[in-house]
Amino acid sequence: MVALILLRHGESTWNRENRFTGWTDVDLSPQGVKEAHKAAELLRDGGYTFRVAYTSVLKRAIRTLWIVMDDLDLMYVPVHRSWRLNEKSYGALQGLNKKETAEKYGADQVHLWRRAYDVQPPPLPWDDPRHPRFDPRYADLDPETLPATESLHDTLKRVLPYWESHITGDLRRGLPVMVSAHGNSLRALVKHLDGVPDDEIAGLNIPTGYPLVYELDGDLKAVRHYYLGDPDEIAAAARGVARQAGTG
Numbered sequence: 001m002v003a004l005i006l007l008r009h010g011e012s013t014w015n016r017e018n019r020f021t022g023w024t025d026v027d028l029s030p031q032g033v034k035e036a037h038k039a040a041e042l043l044r045d046g047g048y049t050f051r052v053a054y055t056s057v058l059k060r061a062i063r064t065l066w067i068v069m070d071d072l073d074l075m076y077v078p079v080h081r082s083w084r085l086n087e088k089s090y091g092a093l094q095g096l097n098k099k100e101t102a103e104k105y106g107a108d109q110v111h112l113w114r115r116a117y118d119v120q121p122p123p124l125p126w127d128d129p130r131h132p133r134f135d136p137r138y139a140d141l142d143p144e145t146l147p148a149t150e151s152l153h154d155t156l157k158r159v160l161p162y163w164e165s166h167i168t169g170d171l172r173r174g175l176p177v178m179v180s181a182h183g184n185s186l187r188a189l190v191k192h193l194d195g196v197p198d199d200e201i202a203g204l205n206i207p208t209g210y211p212l213v214y215e216l217d218g219d220l221k222a223v224r225h226y227y228l229g230d231p232d233e234i235a236a237a238a239r240g241v242a243r244q245a246g247t248g
């Protein structure tokens with residue numbers, strides 16, 4: 001059995017302000033920093049460690065990982081960053097307040113944008129300065145592959161090749177792996193690991209800062225998975241995520 005630890009970054013400044021974030025590179029809030037330290041404590045208390053770490057190219061996930069590695073005295077562990085682990089692109093919704101968006105477009109529409117498997121939010125126009133093609137961190141990528149918006153399905157389609165080509169190799173070698181990423185890139189991974197049907201994934205909400213441990217067998221089938229931390233607190237935090245737009 002090998003452990004895969006999934007960790008959604010601690011609360012970000014835009015989580016705090018209840019804004020759609022997506023590929024916007026905002027940092028952790030002071031609360032998010034505390035959540036990252038708490039995640040490290042939960043891992044230490046549970047006797048968990050990791051030999052390799054993966055994260056996105058967004059600082060809220062990177063900083064969460066740094067804090068965990070520092071607190072666990074694991075700063076030497078190799079870290080791989082990839083845009084493929086970034087949050088789902090929220091396109092033109094990025095920056096907008098979730099509740100105000102629900103008031104304007106209706107709670108049902110916002111729920112579809114947030115949680116439906118195959119629905120894309122409105123795209124960023126090609127010339128919008130926020131389009132990732134203008135961001136130097138993606139300069140080596142074909143601009144046509146960079147998303148102007150994404151459904152969860154689109155997110156899964158770019159997460160999976162990285163899972164297969166990089167992460168599974170370490171797990172097959174028996175190395176425990178940490179993935180510090182985002183609400184929706186992790187929902188995509190969980191959908192794959194647990195074989196969650198398309199129409200059921202809308203009900204899954206991942207809270208910030210609680211390690212989600214998967215025990216995988218030799219074929220990398222998920223045998224068991226569980227959060228570390230107080231179950232009532234975690235359930236309340238997941239309900240809080242579901243209700244960010246006033247719905248759920």
Ligand SMILES: O=C(O)[C@H](O)COP(=O)(O)O
Nearest residue numbers: 019020021022087114183
């Ligand atoms: O990008 C965001 O706004 C959040 O990180 C995830 O948002 P969601 O829970 O609305 O999908």
